[in-house]
Amino acid sequence: MSDLTLPWPPAACSPNARLHWTKKSRAAKAYRAACHLLTKQAGVQAPQGDALLVLEFVPPDRRRRDDDNLLAMFKAGRDGLADALGIDDNVFSTQIVVSKDTIKGGAVRVRIHAIEGAVA
Numbered sequence: 001m002s003d004l005t006l007p008w009p010p011a012a013c014s015p016n017a018r019l020h021w022t023k024k025s026r027a028a029k030a031y032r033a034a035c036h037l038l039t040k041q042a043g044v045q046a047p048q049g050d051a052l053l054v055l056e057f058v059p060p061d062r063r064r065r066d067d068d069n070l071l072a073m074f075k076a077g078r079d080g081l082a083d084a085l086g087i088d089d090n091v092f093s094t095q096i097v098v099s100k101d102t103i104k105g106g107a108v109r110v111r112i113h114a115i116e117g118a119v120a
Contacts, residue, residue, distance in 0.1 A: 002044040006035050006081075008060055008106025009073040016069065028076040035080030044112065046085040052113040053078070053092040058099040060106035067096045074108060081110065 012019055012027035057070045071094065082089035093115070 002112045004042050004110040006108045013073045015072045032076040032080035035077040036084045039084035046087050047114040050115045054095045054111040056097040056109040058103045058107045
């Protein structure tokens, strides 16, 4: 099992953001690179076989958020995480938790569990 805290995804990565595609693309690329670097720095090891990816979104404020939009916002982060681990992100089954707590700037707490009985 591995634990990691990543930054809150930029608003430009939201599927509800009404921005030009180049601004969305730049934001997603920067977020992917940041998540890749933070994962590498944390020394997280790739799971053997399939894994459960538990994402706890700790928002920056008390506004209500949909879990499906949060997952979509985190797509670039998930890709950066998988890049850093050297795996395809299709090995992840994802569980989403939206925290009732808040933290300044927001955060995404990531926990990776190997799935027992999964074949490598």
